Amino acid sequence: MIWYTALVMAVACERFAELALALRNTRWSRALGGIEAGSGHYPAMVALHTALLAGCLAEVRLAARPFLPLLGWTMVAVVVAAQALRWWCIRTLGHQWNTRVIVVPGLPLVTGGPYRWLRHPNYVAVAAEGLALPLAHGAWVTALAFTVLNALLMAVRIRCEEGALAFATAAEVRT
Template sequence: MYFTIFISFLILQRLSELYIARGNEKWLLSQGAIQYGQSHYPYMIAMHTLFLVSIIAEYVLRGGTPISWTFLVIFLVVLSFKFWALSSLGKYWNTKIYRVPGVYPVKKGPYKFLKHPNYMEVVCEIAFIPLVFHLYYTAVIFTVLNAAMLTVRIRVENKVWARVRD
């Protein structure tokens, strides 16, 4: 029962993020935004989709596992940090990399202190979400895959923003 509630919440949360990103994308494009990093985006979507599939598969293959209340609390703390980071970006947040000409990077919320707080949060999510149900294979495999993906993504994003003076 706990797993069904948790995975349903996770899938709904991810779908709502894509919905918000789509609305933000329309707004960004109306502001003259230019998209970057299109070549790696399909791989990122595939990785995040396979992450959810792997959580379900490992859970089922292991015959169900008990919930870790400690990791559930950690996940909820990470999730609250995510909401802070995303709300700080407002309409500029997206799952794709966009830059509106003449607009400077956001410097409020966690962005006052960290260059990529949302990516730090994604690292924590990928590592901790599977641990809520002791799914160690998924945690390790996707933490490594996510590190590779974020290496590419952050490199692209840093290159885009390097052209803008702080």
């Protein structure tokens, strides 16, 4: 279980790096007149992602989940692929990437990188990681709970983002 704890802690460190970058990008966006939408669901998102990491470790330890090599190594590969997709999204969006929904008036919609093929590729990465990280060591209850709760949260989040982008686009057309 030591390697699994190290994997979960590496993902946690990655989350802290994301938060530091998001804070910097939030300041940049607000300095350019960025408008935040949907801040009400943000605490639930933070709680869910924190619970994912804690749940992975707790379930494996408390329920004595075994490591199943075929499933485990396949899921580790999915976790790595999800991280690669997430950082591709972050790199493509540049200063516009954030963990919050902030739209800077006048900036064009990003359509490069993974956004060429998917409207919300970062959420594909989140869903894949949320399923794969727990399953890498058999934590199926955590995987199931995160997947269901994340789907509910993403329904709210994507509707919020789409509304914010539509508002920004409409405001740009009016000017």
